[in-house]
Amino acid sequence: xxxxxxxxxxxxxxxxxxxxxxxxxxxxxxxxxxxxxxxxxxxxxxxxxxxxxxxxxxxxxxxxxxxxxxxxxxxxxxxxxxxxxxxxxxxxxxxxxxxxxxxxxxxxxxxxxxxxxxxxxxxxxxxxxxxxxxxxxxxxxxxxxxxxxxxxxxxxxxxxxxxxxxxxxxxxxxxxxxxxxxxxxxxxxxxxxxxxxxxxxxxxxxxxxxxxxxxxxxxxxxxxxxxxxxxxxxxxxxxxxxxxxxxxxxxxxxxxxxxxxxxxxxxxxxxxxxxxxxxxxxxxxxxxxxxxxxxxxxxxxxxxxxxxxxxxxxxxxxxxxxxxxxxxxxxxxxxxxxxxxxxxxxxxxxxxxxxxxxxxxxxxxxxxxxxxxxxxxxxxxxxxxxxxxxxxxxxxxxxxxxxxxxxxxxxxxx
Amino acid sequence: xxxxxxxxxxxxxxxxxxxxxxxxxxxxxxxxxxxxxxxxxxxxxxxxxxxxxxxxxxxxxxxxxxxxxxxxxxxxxxxxxxxxxxxxxxxxxxxxxxxxxxxxxxxxxxxxxxxxxxxxxxxxxxxxxxxxxxxxxxxxxxxxxxxxxxxxxxxxxxxxxxxxxxxxxxxxxxxxxxxxxxxxxxxxxxxxxxxxxxxxxxxxxxxxxxxxxxxxxxxxxxxxxxx
Numbered sequence: 001x002x003x004x005x006x007x008x009x010x011x012x013x014x015x016x017x018x019x020x021x022x023x024x025x026x027x028x029x030x031x032x033x034x035x036x037x038x039x040x041x042x043x044x045x046x047x048x049x050x051x052x053x054x055x056x057x058x059x060x061x062x063x064x065x066x067x068x069x070x071x072x073x074x075x076x077x078x079x080x081x082x083x084x085x086x087x088x089x090x091x092x093x094x095x096x097x098x099x100x101x102x103x104x105x106x107x108x109x110x111x112x113x114x115x116x117x118x119x120x121x122x123x124x125x126x127x128x129x130x131x132x133x134x135x136x137x138x139x140x141x142x143x144x145x146x147x148x149x150x151x152x153x154x155x156x157x158x159x160x161x162x163x164x165x166x167x168x169x170x171x172x173x174x175x176x177x178x179x180x181x182x183x184x185x186x187x188x189x190x191x192x193x194x195x196x197x198x199x200x201x202x203x204x205x206x207x208x209x210x211x212x213x214x215x216x217x218x219x220x221x222x223x224x225x226x227x228x229x230x231x232x233x234x235x236x237x238x239x240x241x242x243x244x245x246x247x248x249x250x251x252x253x254x255x256x257x258x259x260x261x262x263x264x265x266x267x268x269x270x271x272x273x274x275x276x277x278x279x280x281x282x283x284x285x286x287x288x289x290x291x292x293x294x295x296x297x298x299x300x301x302x303x304x305x306x307x308x309x310x311x312x313x314x315x316x317x318x319x320x321x322x323x324x325x326x327x328x329x330x331x332x333x334x335x336x337x338x339x340x341x342x343x344x345x346x347x348x349x350x351x352x353x354x355x356x357x358x359x360x361x362x363x364x365x366x367x368x369x370x371x372x373x374x375x376x377x378x379x380x381x382x383x384x385x386x387x388x389x390x391x392x393x394x395x396x397x398x399x400x401x402x403x404x405x406x407x408x409x410x411x412x413x414x
Numbered sequence: 415x416x417x418x419x420x421x422x423x424x425x426x427x428x429x430x431x432x433x434x435x436x437x438x439x440x441x442x443x444x445x446x447x448x449x450x451x452x453x454x455x456x457x458x459x460x461x462x463x464x465x466x467x468x469x470x471x472x473x474x475x476x477x478x479x480x481x482x483x484x485x486x487x488x489x490x491x492x493x494x495x496x497x498x499x500x501x502x503x504x505x506x507x508x509x510x511x512x513x514x515x516x517x518x519x520x521x522x523x524x525x526x527x528x529x530x531x532x533x534x535x536x537x538x539x540x541x542x543x544x545x546x547x548x549x550x551x552x553x554x555x556x557x558x559x560x561x562x563x564x565x566x567x568x569x570x571x572x573x574x575x576x577x578x579x580x581x582x583x584x585x586x587x588x589x590x591x592x593x594x595x596x597x598x599x600x601x602x603x604x605x606x607x608x609x610x611x612x613x614x615x616x617x618x619x620x621x622x623x624x625x626x627x628x629x630x631x632x633x634x635x636x637x638x639x640x641x
Contacts (some may be wrong), residue, residue, distance in 0.1 A: 017434055026423075322557075326559070326561050329562055344449060348442055348445035348446065354434065354435065
């Protein structure tokens with residue numbers, strides 16, 4: 001029985017190493033194509049863009065979100081802003097209503113129907129060739145839109161461009177860990193972009209050609225991850241999604257374990273269920289790396305993390321059990337044994353070296369992510385927080401997401 | 415749309431991953447062998463120590479009990495025991511480890527015989543426990559017994575515990591099993607002053623036995639030291 005578990009263990013380690021090496025090789029291949037532009041850029045033409053801000057009980061952050069849009073370095077007459085109150089029960093409507101007199105802002109109020117319905121309302125009134133959303137807890141950096149639009153100018157086949165979603169200020173350890181994770185996300189997203197295999201067009205400021213929705217229809221519920229579902233639909237129809245790594249959008253992250261747990265449960269549940277919905281694309285050559293790498297990689301990662309975590313918990317349980325037996329048998333011994341470090345007892349089994357290589361590559365991703373998001377090389381404390389925070393909590397939302405998927409229980413938004 | 419799959423890249427990544435696996439296996443074997451060698455070096459040292467003590471003892475005979483100090487007892491037996499135990503669970507190279515374990519058992523028997531001889535002739539305060547356990551089947555009592563013995567050993571430096579795996583298949587160990595009539599159904603089993611105790615024995619129980627063993631030696635000590 002042990003050998004079966006060991007066999008599964010080594011298969012999962014092999015696949016995890018494979019995924020990390022795949023990203024690393026993609027980086028080596030494309031490293032010269034990663035450009036970080038400083039300062040302002042100019043476009044030949046400035047196409048009109050509509051940005052919709054769906055709001056549901058966002059009275060605290062929405063004003064800052066709107067101001068960030070008004071502060072964008074983009075011609076004001078080319079930027080339409082739709083503020084949509086999706087049946088908020090707090091003061092959101094009054095806050096957004098203050099902006100109704102701006103010539104390029106339109107405000108809407110509707111019954112609560114979910115974020116995708118608010119975005120669809122925005123789409124319904126959109127008359128421009130480009131459309132995007134901006135979550136009401138996120139803030140666009142002034143140069144972000146013009147940098148995103150430069151990708152459309154460069155390649156007419158580009159149908160959507162995702163920005164780099166990062167965290168601006170992080171006060172507690174919890175947020176710092178997420179900051180490192182978001183930075184790493186920038187690196188992974190860029191690599192997926194090189195592979196033509198992006199599977200999420202994030203709610204904060206992904207800009208689409210309106211044609212995408214004219215051709216493929218509006219947003220769907222998508223298991224509460226409408227920004228993932230639309231990306232899957234685009235990939236299924238071979239629509240090109242780009243990532244503009246130097247277009248920064250700052251987002252608010254959950255500040256408590258409970259909120260983070262709920263958010264990630266929603267994301268992973270969305271990933272699993274959208275993947276199930278689009279299972280027919282899996283491993284089909286015509287859908288490219290999205291079908292052969294991104295989706296299988298995501299599923300493998302979920303199972304690997306859960307399996308490794310279970311193994312650690314099992315070993316920890318065994319250790320504690322042996323300590324309890326020791327206590328019961330000989331009591332608590334105050335006599336401290338002289339502890340001399342002996343390298344003989346360092347575990348040098350094969351899997352230790354492999355896990356070390358996985359950690360090394362993840363660390364490398366964290367460093368590159370930081371460089372791409374903050375322009376700084378080197379280590380940061382955030383990275384140190386990342387490992388314990390995510391290693392301990394992530395398995396719980398992963399297990400719960402699988403459990404919910406099996407029992408068809410839909411997680412709440414917040 | 416970038417939907418062309420670069421199969422060559424998938425293959426290259428596969429080969430790199432296989433390469434990493436091969437490297438990891440190589441490193442693991444390399445360090446495993448280093449550890450086996452380290453164990454061999456310790457065993458050789460113990461063998462020399464015991465042989466040297468035996469020779470010294472034969473040469474000087476009873477006349478010079480004073481010159482027989484604690485140093486004749488090899489202090490590395492305990493270290494070797496714990497390293498072998500660790501290696502059994504953590505090193506894949508089981509053939510090598512079980513060979514070393516047999517050698518270790520022999521060294522323990524030799525050490526036991528020598529220490530007992532020195533103790534009885536020179537009256538050094540000491541007690542001996544022979545401990546038989548099994549690794550062939552799940553023996554939770556053996557694990558507990560091991561803990562009790564470790565605690566006892568820490569408490570009484572004069573106590574020497576020799577542990578033998580019932581399933582080791584070594585003629586010298588088999589002879590001891592025959593002498594003390596120990597069966598695999600009665601493990602763990604302990605031998606203190608030729609008395610065989612089977613099943614688990616707690617700390618207090620064994621402490622009494624050890625102290626009893628020390629007392630037994632006292633008259634012997636007097637006899638020997640005043641010839």
